[in-house]
Amino acid sequence: MTPRILIVLTSHRLLGQTGRATGFHFEELATPYWAFRDAGFAVEIASIQGGAAPVDPGSHPGDPSRLPASVARFLGDQGAIDALATTAAIDTVQAEAFDGVFLPGGHGTMWDLPTNAALARLVGAIFDAGGAVGAVCHGPAGLVGARRADGRPIVEGRRVNSFTNAEEAAIGLTEAMPFLLETRLTELGGRFEGGPDFRAFAVRDGNLVTGQNPASAGAVAAHVVDIVRALGARAAA
Structure with a gap:
């Protein structure tokens, strides 16, 4: 049976009180999307x-020659464009239909992913079932509310990573954030491991995979593919 992966995007459009637009980071969607496909x-x-998810304008340069290859491929594929324009609302999605979930970043995630009960239930259910849970950059904001069946945070005791406090400070958005993601994951019991600022870095602990920034999206996706393939191999044995 064909493995199924769910990618969940933010619907939040405004960067706090800055007056700037935000949303999901396009490369953090497109690179995993094609890795899975x-x-x-x-x-x-x-x-x-649900519906059309907002793109962080900083991740979608107007000059086509500056687009990451995965984004250019996504924008050139009508099926991918249609899927992005007609996303399902998270509260209509059933966890048991998927072998894994992936959470791209973009600063919008910091506002609507941590407090969404439907997302928390879905991520927790996939995690407990042994499915792959991947998140990159600010996408681990969607792990904040996720709990195991026993009520403990899924990040508790696990090696985790995300956009770091140092990286947030380097781009001047510390004060704009509702909280700092590295700090929150640590408060939840995660064993935070960070890499060099703005360099590719990913951490896998069991079926949980987290990455630090846009450059890390491919590495996180590769781990998710490995986890899902291993699940399939065990099921077939």
């Missing part, structure tokens, strides 16, 4: 509210 997986895109 090229692995032969079926991919569904959902968002917190």
Whole structure:
């Protein structure tokens, strides 16, 4: 049976009180999307509210020559564009339909992913079932509310990573954030491991994979593919 991966995007459009637009980071969607598709997986895109998810304008340069290859490929694929324009609302999605979930970043995630009960239930259920849970950059904001069946945070006792406090300070958005993600994951019992600022860095602990920044999206996706393939191999044995 074809493995199925759910990608969940933010629906939040405003960067705090700055007056600036935000949303999801396009490369953090497109790179995993193609990694999963090229692995032969079926991919569904959902968002917190459903419908067209907002793109962080900083991740979508107007000059086509400056687009990351995965984003250019996404924008050139009508099926991918249609999927992005018609995302399912997260509260309509059933965890048991998927072998893994992936949470791209973008600063919008910091507002609507941590407090969404439907997302928390879905991520917790996939985690408890042994499915792959991947998140990159600010996407681990969607792990904040997720709990195991026994009520403990899924990050508790696990090696985790995300956009770091140092990186947030370097881009001047510390004060704009509702909280600092590295700090919150640590408060939840995560064993935070950070890499060099703005360099690719990913951490895998069991079926949980987290990455630090846009450059890390491919590494996180590769781990998710490995986890899902291993699940399939065990099921077939």
